[in-house]
Structures are given as structure tokens and as C-alpha cells.
Amino acid sequence: DTGVSQDPRHKITKRGQNVTFRCDPISEHNRLYWYRQTLGQGPEFLTYFQNEAQLEKSRLLSDRFSAERPKGSFSTLEIQRTEQGDSAMYLCASSLIGNEQFFGPGTRLTVL
Amino acid sequence: AQRVTQPEKLLSVFKGAPVELKCNYSYSGSPELFWYVQYSRQRLQLLLRHISRESIKGFTADLNKGETSFHLKKPFAQEEDSAMYYCALSGSNAGNMLTFGGGTRLMVKP
Numbered sequence: 606d607t608g609v610s611q612d613p614r615h616k617i618t619k620r621g622q623n624v625t626f627r628c629d630p631i632s633e634h635n636r637l638y639w640y641r642q643t644l645g646q647g648p649e650f651l652t653y654f655q656n657e658a659q660l661e662k663s664r665l666l667s668d669r670f671s672a673e674r675p676k677g678s679f680s681t682l683e684i685q686r687t688e689q690g691d692s693a694m695y696l697c698a699s700s701l702i703g704n705e706q707f708f709g710p711g712t713r714l715t716v717l
Numbered sequence: 718a719q720r721v722t723q724p725e726k727l728l729s730v731f732k733g734a735p736v737e738l739k740c741n742y743s744y745s746g747s748p749e750l751f752w753y754v755q756y757s758r759q760r761l762q763l764l765l766r767h768i769s770r771e772s773i774k775g776f777t778a779d780l781n782k783g784e785t786s787f788h789l790k791k792p793f794a795q796e797e798d799s800a801m802y803y804c805a806l807s808g809s810n811a812g813n814m815l816t817f818g819g820g821t822r823l824m825v826k827p
Contacts, residue, residue: 608760647721647819647820650815661810705766708762711760
């Protein structure tokens with residue numbers, strides 16, 4: 606499968622714990638995006654990378670959130686001190702510059 | 718600020734009936750508009766984009782700048798069209814980030 610992959614697919618954690626998600630983009634896609642989708646809503650942009658550089662962050666991305674793409678390939682999204690409001694589907698997408706974004710299956714986070 | 722509005726959360730039609738999924742946007746510049754679809758238990762995927770002016774799976778969408786709309790239409794709905802549909806906008810930002818509407822669930826009844 607050469608599509609975008611995300612791991613884990615589901616994560617249940619207790620409030621206050623840290624969680625980390627991984628996204629593997631389509632090979633050679635230089636852009637990688639993170640979106641968050643809550644129940645009944647459309648995806649909302651969080652941040653994006655071009656190669657290893659993080660070029661834009663949404664106001665939704667509080668200080669508890671950090672994302673990296675150290676070698677310009679896979680990316681990680683970490684949430685520290687999780688809160689119940691962080692419960693959502695976290696989507697990753699990748700693209701070539703200016704082209705269609707291809708989405709991964711998402712990681713569903715539940716914070717108890 | 719850019720915004721996408723899909724006024725209908727749910728649209729239910731019978732097989733063979735025409736379908737129109739509404740999308741309105743607000744953006745001060747020249748946007749690029751998209752329709753994404755998510756079938757049951759599948760990932761979000763691009764259905765069509767306004768600049769390509771294609772018909773995909775019988776669906777078409779025309780950008781109306783005067784009415785700031787990008788409605789999705791199909792003359793004869795099929796049961797396999799049942800899915801979540803999201804309208805999205807990419808502004809003139811360098812990153813091509815997408816702003817999505819809230820989505821419309823289309824149910825096509827037999």
C-alpha cells in the first residue's frame with residue numbers, strides 16, 4: 606500500500622497523559638499536513654511541513670501540541686497533558702507542492 | 718478570514734432522483750474550491766476540484782463567484798453515492814491549506 610499511513614489507528618488515554626501519533630506520507634511528497642476533526646465537523650487545519658520545515662501553525666495548535674518532521678519523511682504529532690477536549694480524529698495528508706492532498710485513515714484519540 | 722458553509726447536515730433522496738449538495742464560501746481573494754468524499758469506513762478522498770472542470774462519477778460543480786457558491790450536482794443519484802461530502806477551500810496562501818465545511822451526509826434510498 607503506497608498511500609498515507611497513520612499509527613496508531615486508535616488511542617485511548619487518561620487526562621493528563623502525553624500521546625504521540627505518527628504519519629508516513631506518500632513517498633516523495635514534500636508537503637505534509639495535520640488536521641483535526643471533531644464529531645459532526647469537517648477537518649480543521651493544524652499545521653503543515655514542506656520537507657522538514659514547519660511553515661504554518663494554526664491558532665488551534667496550543668502550546669501543548671508539537672509536531673516534527675525531522676528528515677522530511679514521516680512526521681509525529683505529540684500532545685502533552687491531554688485534556689478531554691483533545692478527543693478527536695487526527696488526520697494526516699501529504700501532497701506535492703500545489704497538488705491534491707491525499708489523506709490517511711486518521712488516528713482516533715479518546716481522552717478519558 | 719475564509720469560511721465554508723454547508724447548510725445541510727443530511728440530504729436524503731431516492732435512487733434516480735437529482736442531487737444538489739450546497740456549498741457557500743467567504744473569501745476575499747480568488748479561491749480554489751474542492752469537493753471531498755468519505756465513503757463508509759474509507760478515508761477522505763478528493764472527488765473534484767473546480768479548476769479541472771471535470772465530471773467525476775457523474776458529479777459536477779460550478780464555481781459561482783457572484784453567489785460565492787460551489788454546489789455539487791448529479792442528475793441521477795445512485796445508492797453507491799451514499800457518503801459524507803465535504804466542500805473545501807484553498808485560499809491564496811502558499812501552503813494550500815484546506816478550510817472545510819461541516820459536511821453533508823447523502824443517503825440514497827433504493
